[in-house]
Amino acid sequence: MKTMVNHPGILLSVFFLLMLAVAMPAAAQAQPADHSRQVKALATNASGALLVLRNGGLFALEGQAVTEVPLPPAASGAEPRSLARGADNRIYLAGPGLGVWRYDSASEHWQSLNDTLTEAGITAIAAHATQPNTLYAYHEKDGMFRSRDAGVEWVKVDSGPREPVQAFLHSDMPGSMESGWLFAGTTRGVARSMDCFCFWGDAGELRGAVSAIAYDPEAPENVYAVIEGQLHHSPDGGETWAGVDVAGVVTALTFSPTQGLVLGTGNGDLLARDASGQWASVHE
């Protein structure tokens, strides 16, 4: 009787082992170890490659090819957190303990831009949409800094929104008194100011801690923000917002020239809309 009971169990175990052996290589290919870690930030480089900042490092993804980009040397405890692409396609990386760094694609080295910046408290970087030498950095205690000479000199220009900024961007959306707009994801929602830093006001009534923010360079009124893993879209420069259904916890956003809005998720997936408008893995 005992033999009779165990026999189907053994067969089932063998079956599952066989299935596992068949499935493992495919799973490993679709989801390599580095691709299973949470996506912290996204950007695209000059060639259109997707730059993916994960807990495990920075990776350039072009087609099916994945290349690791060594992170800049930094003190222990440094936390790379924010990626931005300048108007001249140069890539910037920032985070607490790291400050702001620019990647030189020719020499494949990072250059520190922290001579006049206190790197310890920098939590986010944004690049001007059309002026290559204008950069913005947010310091968690001191507020907004701007450089007009590609990071050589940083000047504090504003205290920033009332609540701490977790992510922000510069947009060339029309209507500004100056050259564009700043959208900041704060712990309260999305704040918006013209890039004269004239006044930080609420961008609509979306409330919650914003962890990522992006806009569509081809249609700048379209702004996207992530609150607690949920993607939200504004079609009117932040005046109104609506939730966007995505399977998974969204953790990072960027706009790709070829794939449109790309999402990074908590389990490491990278998603973009396919031809039918459904979210699909960018690996497929």
Next chain:
Amino acid sequence: MVICSPVTLLANGHLFMNKWVASLVLFAAPVAGMTSGGSATSESVPAKLAEGRQVYEQSCASCHGWQGEGAANWQKPDEAGERPPPPHDETGHIWRHSDAMLFRMIAEGWRHPFNKTDRLTMPAFRDTLTDQEIQAVIEYLKTFWDEDQRRYQLEESQNATEPEGSS
């Protein structure tokens, strides 16, 4: 043309006095009469500043306040969905704009893109003010700001005339 007397300016309060002195520095005008505590005559008042004050009081003060204090609750849209006139003093933001930008806004007007009406938020004055009058009122606006703000605005004005990255 109304020439502002320093006595009138002093009557507007201590803050205005400080700004007045600073504005004289801006114009490199004679200041000995005021800083020495003597009674300055109208001849020591820069004509451009006096003209600017006259233009401001005639064309700007009714919306932006006689001391540049702006409308109450200017940070939020009003019932019509329009942004009320902001202050022009040190609590506002116009000190963040270059001379060129201020000139353009006064001459051409400006509509806040998120207003719920189509009309200009800031009316255009190109048909009612001459270029000289606009320049004069811009100089007068600077008397509302503190020293740091004037320095910031001067740099903005200088940067606005230089192509990006030339510094």
